[in-house]
Amino acid sequence: MKKIIVLDTNVLLHDPQALFAFGIDEIVIPAVVLEEIDSKKRLADELGRNARHISRLLDSLRTIGHLHDGIPLDNGGLLKVELNHKSFASVQDMFIEQTNDNRILAVALNYHMEQLALTEEERKQVVIVSKDVLVRIKADVLGLVAEDYWPEDRPYSEEQYSGYQSLAVHPSVIDQFYSDRHLLVNQLPKETKVVSNEFVILKDEIGSSKSALLKVSQDGARLDSLYLSNEPIWGITARNAQQRMALELLLNDDIPLVTLSGKAGTGKTLLALAAGLLKVEDERQYKKLLIARPVVPMGKDIGYLPGEKEEKLRPWMQPIYDNLEYLFDTKKSGDIDKILVGMSSIQVEALTYIRGRSIPGQFIIIDEAQNLTKHEVKTIVSRVGEGSKIVLMGDPQQIDHPYLDALSNGLTYIIEKFRQEQISGHMTLEKGERSRLAQLAAELL
Known part of the structure; x- marks a missing residue:
């Protein structure tokens, strides 16, 4: 049975290629979705890039015919921009406020009611596809079929x-x-x-x-x-089997891509930094240790920060500095800054400045990679030059990005896509080693 797929805005902002992901089905984009996309197009982040991308895609399809009449797609489907399909009255009894989400639901419900009036042979199933959990819940209340968006290359x-x-x-x-x-x-x-x-x-x-x-x-x-003995590396010794296996991957120069996942306190960042320092400072296997993490706040953002770039980045990068202070065994506040100034081989950077670079001969650590999209992960890994090693790590259960979840984030994506490749290795760290309190908090809270 062919379907009528009503797309929510967040699907297109998550993946502009979603237009072509539904085969022979009819794709409906409510007019309010275009308004929401328009409000995002000036953003300088991933959402803005995707908003501009989907705008260009729709503009190119517009040359084929009128979008409100329906444009045939190469995969056999049909794309249509719907001008709010009749009225909002169909959902007003249950959801009074005319929010954008409710207007999208009204489009889907009106289509559904039209299909019920047809014969069983003519009828199409109406499905609303959204990354928003509450939209899917509302759709279920209205008797509509609702699904999350998963492209064909998802980890099933x-x-x-x-x-x-x-x-x-x-x-x-x-x-x-x-x-x-x-x-x-x-x-x-x-x-x-x-x-x-x-x-x-x-x-x-x-x-x-x-x-x-x-x-x-x-x-x-x-x-x-295992090649390695369990000897200390920059004062760090593996405390469990998973940490020992992680170090085996981190210190193997034949594996240029390593991914680490695990709850807070399992030692991901500390192990990666210790391995990076050994390879860069002691063995001179790499020219530089580059450490970066996405600038994504947990909770309410604190707004613009004063100072030069380094001063602005310091609050975001503090978890990295905390681990470096532990490894260098600094005694006073500010000692780590003096050490890093004297060691030009260590660079702490925000991911904002990675795009466009080519990074050869470096040991690269990307922290909090669960807050990256598929496109951002591709952008980062494709920056890796000859003779470099990259480590991506994070906790897929702690995501601060509004359009990502445990299965759709960039870290999970790259783990699944590279799991059978000879140049990559992965380890999930399970046991917390930060403290007994931290371990209990990760398990109970």
Whole structure:
């Protein structure tokens, strides 16, 4: 059955290519959506860029015919701009205020009522597609079908890739590993599937304390022991298995893309900074350590900040400085600034200034990557030059961006897209190591 898809503004601001994501269905853009897009087009951020992009797309389609009559799309669908389809009266009894969301719902409901008057053979299902949870709830109250927007390349499983798996095996398999220092993939249970640079924890299926920690080779054919011993790195020692596996990825120069996810206090930033300092300052493997994070506030923004660029960025970058102070074991306030001035190889920057750059030979750390969109992640990773390594990390459950969620954010997107690539590795950190209080807060609050 063909559908009539009524698009909410946030879908187009999230992904302008959503116009072409619904196959042979009829796409309806309410007139109020154009007004909302127009109000965003002057913004200098991702929303503004997408607003301008969708405006140009619609303008190019306008040359084919009249948008209010319907424009045929190359994929067999039909695109139509609807001039508020009849009246607002259909939803006024339930939602009195004429907000933009309610006007979009009125368009969808009027279409739905029209379809109910047709024969079953002629009838089309009306679906409102929105990233706004409350719009979907309101649509359900009105008896409409409502869906979140997911492009075809979405991560379909809500059980996200963790970067490791635990397997129960016969103790002889563990003994074989310690004897040969490696295993072939075909020595694992038949149903086991592994990917490049994934970790495997072997446990005795009989119940003894025998265990082993292995890493899948880049070609995916064998499992080897970890290269690193558990020695301190800039005063930091892995406190659990996941942290040790994360360090293995961070210190492997053959893996230029590493992603880390986990709750607050699991050690993502500290581990990445320690690895970066080792590679840049001690081993001289990279010319510079570049640390950046998006400028996205948690809660109410504090407005414009006084001073030069460095002074403006300091409040946003303070979590980075806190970790650097711990690694450098500074005693007084301001010591870390003096150290960084003397060490020109360390640069703390806002992601705002990444666009347009080419970054070769650097160890790059992107913190709070869960607040990035797919396009922003693509922009950042495509800046990485020859001989560089990039680490993206964050907590997909702590998102401050209005149009992103745990599955649609840039960090989850890049984890899923690169999970089978030989040049990438991922680790999900689970156990909080900041403090007992921080661990309980992450679990209970």
